[in-house]
Amino acid sequence: MGKKTLKSLSSLPLAIGELLVIAGFSALGTVIEQNKSFAWYVENYPTENKSLGFIDFPLILDLGLDHIYTTWYFLGLLGLLGASLTACTVTRQWPVWKVSAKWKFLDRRATLLAMEEAESVPRARLSDFSDLLADRGYQVFIKGKKMYAFKGLIGRLAPIGVHAALLFTLGGAAYSGLGGLSGSVMVPDGSSFEIASGLTRGSLLSSMPGIAKSSVQVNDFTIDYLPNGQVSQFYSDLSVVDPNGKEMSRKTISVNVPLRAGGVTMYQTDWALSSMQVTVAKPGADGETETENTYVLPMASLEGKGGFQGRIWGTFLPLSFDDDQRRGISLVARDFQSVAIYDSKGAFAGVRRPESKKPIVVDGIKLMLGDVKGSTGLELKTDPGVPLVYAGFAGLMVTSFLSLLSHSQIWAIQEETAIVVGGKTNRAKEEFRTELDEVLNSVPEYVD
Amino acid sequence: MYVGNASLFGLLAARWIESGHFPLSNMYESLLFLAWGITAVHLVVTERDGFSESAIPGALAGPTAALTVAGATLALPAELQRATALVPALKSNWLMMHVSVMMLSYATLLVGSLSCVSYLVVDASQDWAAAKGALEKLDKMVSNDGERVRNRPKVSVAADGETVAVETMNASEDYGGELAIEATRDGERILTEMDNLAYRCLGAGFTLLTAGLVSGAVWANEAWGSYWSWDPKETWALITWLVYATYLHSRLVAGWSKKDSCAVGAAGFLVVWVCYVGVNLWGVGLHSYGWFANK
Numbered sequence: 001m002g003k004k005t006l007k008s009l010s011s012l013p014l015a016i017g018e019l020l021v022i023a024g025f026s027a028l029g030t031v032i033e034q035n036k037s038f039a040w041y042v043e044n045y046p047t048e049n050k051s052l053g054f055i056d057f058p059l060i061l062d063l064g065l066d067h068i069y070t071t072w073y074f075l076g077l078l079g080l081l082g083a084s085l086t087a088c089t090v091t092r093q094w095p096v097w098k099v100s101a102k103w104k105f106l107d108r109r110a111t112l113l114a115m116e117e118a119e120s121v122p123r124a125r126l127s128d129f130s131d132l133l134a135d136r137g138y139q140v141f142i143k144g145k146k147m148y149a150f151k152g153l154i155g156r157l158a159p160i161g162v163h164a165a166l167l168f169t170l171g172g173a174a175y176s177g178l179g180g181l182s183g184s185v186m187v188p189d190g191s192s193f194e195i196a197s198g199l200t201r202g203s204l205l206s207s208m209p210g211i212a213k214s215s216v217q218v219n220d221f222t223i224d225y226l227p228n229g230q231v232s233q234f235y236s237d238l239s240v241v242d243p244n245g246k247e248m249s250r251k252t253i254s255v256n257v258p259l260r261a262g263g264v265t266m267y268q269t270d271w272a273l274s275s276m277q278v279t280v281a282k283p284g285a286d287g288e289t290e291t292e293n294t295y296v297l298p299m300a301s302l303e304g305k306g307g308f309q310g311r312i313w314g315t316f317l318p319l320s321f322d323d324d325q326r327r328g329i330s331l332v333a334r335d336f337q338s339v340a341i342y343d344s345k346g347a348f349a350g351v352r353r354p355e356s357k358k359p360i361v362v363d364g365i366k367l368m369l370g371d372v373k374g375s376t377g378l379e380l381k382t383d384p385g386v387p388l389v390y391a392g393f394a395g396l397m398v399t400s401f402l403s404l405l406s407h408s409q410i411w412a413i414q415e416e417t418a419i420v421v422g423g424k425t426n427r428a429k430e431e432f433r434t435e436l437d438e439v440l441n442s443v444p445e446y447v448d
Numbered sequence: 449m450y451v452g453n454a455s456l457f458g459l460l461a462a463r464w465i466e467s468g469h470f471p472l473s474n475m476y477e478s479l480l481f482l483a484w485g486i487t488a489v490h491l492v493v494t495e496r497d498g499f500s501e502s503a504i505p506g507a508l509a510g511p512t513a514a515l516t517v518a519g520a521t522l523a524l525p526a527e528l529q530r531a532t533a534l535v536p537a538l539k540s541n542w543l544m545m546h547v548s549v550m551m552l553s554y555a556t557l558l559v560g561s562l563s564c565v566s567y568l569v570v571d572a573s574q575d576w577a578a579a580k581g582a583l584e585k586l587d588k589m590v591s592n593d594g595e596r597v598r599n600r601p602k603v604s605v606a607a608d609g610e611t612v613a614v615e616t617m618n619a620s621e622d623y624g625g626e627l628a629i630e631a632t633r634d635g636e637r638i639l640t641e642m643d644n645l646a647y648r649c650l651g652a653g654f655t656l657l658t659a660g661l662v663s664g665a666v667w668a669n670e671a672w673g674s675y676w677s678w679d680p681k682e683t684w685a686l687i688t689w690l691v692y693a694t695y696l697h698s699r700l701v702a703g704w705s706k707k708d709s710c711a712v713g714a715a716g717f718l719v720v721w722v723c724y725v726g727v728n729l730w731g732v733g734l735h736s737y738g739w740f741a742n743k
Contacts, residue, residue, distance in 0.1 A: 034678065
């Protein structure tokens, strides 16, 4: 029973079928948008007017096509592939390796001449031939009038390594999925958050790392711009602070440069505007002396609201905090570089750079923009599977390159004055033919 | 082919100096790089021992490279052709490693798939005399009069292992000379050559693709915190990987003919293009920089 299962699992057509089915489902997942809201699928795949005549939202949601890469059948397929890999390695690759590692001399002329590459070279000596082969990196064995030479044996072993490395990668990925935690936070410049609050997604098996009770302080968040206004890089200066308030580590992270602490990795992934400082000067009761007030106004994202396209934030300054607070000035910004100001009727009043100290008068109020503060968007993650996955990756890199090596074997016998040569290889057949041709061409000829 | 290769290299080098970063940041540059890669792989492959005898792969690889350049120059809007600055996520040494390995693997896989197409074309033309003649003519265009020069007897062996015919030549007189055995480069020989060429190319391309996927995964893990996120580009690269894995394994299945394997390999040609251009046309996911983010 066990053997039979093993045998059917290691069947190549089955494995090929698995590869193609996984490829098909993967492709499907790129055609149907993944992980959208229920309403999104209802809107885009209505029951009337079905896409291709049969795809509508109940079908998509029932089959789990909205999160195809985490459905039980997709994961099952990957598991099945892993099982096939194991079975194939045990029942096929290993025996093949054992056979090729065991070599023997051949002495029947007919056997040699029946090989893929076969030649009979008159007036030649076996010792010349074997020296030439040794020069080209072959391992040569001679016993009397028989010779055996091979190279690239590792090319036979490497595919086993490829399969093993793939198993490591799949296993590591499974461990990551079951034992990992992740989450994202948006933290205003100057504030802090507890690490545990950023690790919100995980399975029942995942456990909080010891550092989860510590918190992270955002000391500074800045954006570098290119001369043309494009964002060049984001930087967050972070401190990890333990529950007693002691700083454990401090690092400025950016995209591509994360912070690692106690098994938790923090990545710079996003940013937002969080608040704007505004100084308001109003004429006093006597009409001459000004009263100045400075406010910090929180900013909210307006993306997708009221026809706004792209990332944009806004805030609102009431004309008066005493009576009607519905009338006021709107301040809108796309980044830290400029703020557009609209008066209480919604008319465009002007643009100012933050901290430019250049006042603008709107609705009889003199405004001066202060500092615009940002929030840094961090992605937090614990991933216990990474060492396994990386081990698999390293193995894959090495073994897949080694798999390109061709295992070439050459047998030869001395027959009176001639040598009879037979050879075969498993991959580089054309190169092998040429190499053998060249070697045989340079075997010295003995003319009496 | 040499001229095209050299001028594309010159163009890319000039852009590298001008923009100060590796010239692979947008679609135009990467298409040019791909064209360069196709010509380079083709040259390496065909100039190698044993593969220099047929013009058929060149007849497919040449136009593919030319169409790639034409597409890059004519179909892309002018502002996308300019060398631009990199977005933050691409500022990493991994860029050079990941993208160039990916592009090389695409180029190698495309050349390999074209060999599969050649195989299918030659195979299909075997029953059609005119096409067969034309192909064999094409095949001989760069080959030096058929079979390699040999200075030793050619042995033919009958099925029972008995030596039936030995063509003897006076080797000592004509060493390395003009003597060439009458070419027997019939369809069968071309087919074997195409098949071997395809297998070697796709094997190398598959290895490069593996390296590219691994480097991409490691980079993603370092930069974004996840080595695999089912981003469309990643997914299609995986699909490409699976298709070529199918090709490599299909050759081991006893019941499959070489023709079936080659059909899989040829299908890979389309998958590579979907992965490479198609996904960017959708313009979604982490890899959409090349198309939209630089506008």
